[in-house]
Amino acid sequence: MLTRVPLQAAIGVAATLLASSLAMAGHADDASPWQRDGHSAVRLLAGSRSGTVLLGGIAIQLEPGWKTYWRMPGDSGVPPRFDFSKSDNVEAVTVMWPAPQKFDDGAGGHSIGYHDQIVLPLRIVAKAADKPVTLRAEINYAVCEKLCIPVEANVELGFNNVASTEDGNLRAALDAVPKPANIGDPNPLTIRDVKRDGPKNVVVDVVAPEGSKVNLFVEGPTPEWSLPIPDVVEPGPPGVKRFSFELDGLPPGTKPEGAALKFTLVGPDKSYEFNTNLQ
Numbered sequence: 001m002l003t004r005v006p007l008q009a010a011i012g013v014a015a016t017l018l019a020s021s022l023a024m025a026g027h028a029d030d031a032s033p034w035q036r037d038g039h040s041a042v043r044l045l046a047g048s049r050s051g052t053v054l055l056g057g058i059a060i061q062l063e064p065g066w067k068t069y070w071r072m073p074g075d076s077g078v079p080p081r082f083d084f085s086k087s088d089n090v091e092a093v094t095v096m097w098p099a100p101q102k103f104d105d106g107a108g109g110h111s112i113g114y115h116d117q118i119v120l121p122l123r124i125v126a127k128a129a130d131k132p133v134t135l136r137a138e139i140n141y142a143v144c145e146k147l148c149i150p151v152e153a154n155v156e157l158g159f160n161n162v163a164s165t166e167d168g169n170l171r172a173a174l175d176a177v178p179k180p181a182n183i184g185d186p187n188p189l190t191i192r193d194v195k196r197d198g199p200k201n202v203v204v205d206v207v208a209p210e211g212s213k214v215n216l217f218v219e220g221p222t223p224e225w226s227l228p229i230p231d232v233v234e235p236g237p238p239g240v241k242r243f244s245f246e247l248d249g250l251p252p253g254t255k256p257e258g259a260a261l262k263f264t265l266v267g268p269d270k271s272y273e274f275n276t277n278l279q
Helices: 005-027 169-176
Strands: 042-048 054-064 068-075 080-081 089-095 101-104 111-116 117-126 133-143 148-157 180-181 189-196 201-207 216-217 231-233 239-247 260-266 270-277
Touching: 042 133, 042 148, 042 169, 054 068, 054 111, 054 133, 054 148, 054 169, 068 101, 068 216, 089 133, 101 216, 117 133, 117 169, 189 260, 201 216
Parallel strands: 180 270
Antiparallel strands: 042 054, 054 117, 068 111, 068 133, 080 133, 089 117, 101 111, 133 148, 189 201, 201 239, 216 260, 231 239, 260 270
């Protein structure tokens, strides 16, 4: 039996299918295909195209139980490395880092990084606002369960759409990046003071909401510095979480006096970055 479909209904169905196809095509344009290895996958995300400064992202998915590393990996691990030099019409790319977590590394120490999935926001400066932008990234990172496995991926993506379907994901990732703050700021979560305690020890006093879990990480002025993760000192002063760390892991011949240190303070809901020169 032949069923006749009214012309207007047929046009409506065709229009719906076309709109759906265009939406899928637009979505595909906003993210590169996943590059998969045995335990993870990585791809690029493109935000809306507007002006010379663009927002993009590196999305990483991890199998359950597997982790990857922050820019400073902790006592063990390998920080990710990115090369954007083969991109078209790109002046500069800045990788931004959402607040990380601290993990037991299985060897008595701790590593710093992410599990499940993470989006690293990218601030991309185009050379010319009126010309096409294609981001090409060579990404080297490590994934770790009990053993760590190096991963290499080459991904590329054009920034074409005025309104990107990935804008929401990128904004959420950007919101997870620690906010700049000053030591002594009157926030519920803040660093009150940083001071030397003898020739090799540094003490950091943190104010945090009662009962909250807080992690503190410290970085030196260059990647060659490998400072330990600060430990909580028990008991601390009333109303203060006191952390301390030793000035170990400095490059040979380096003196700590006057060094520019960066502290990342991570709480349950908020995170901040503080910069100070060591006295």
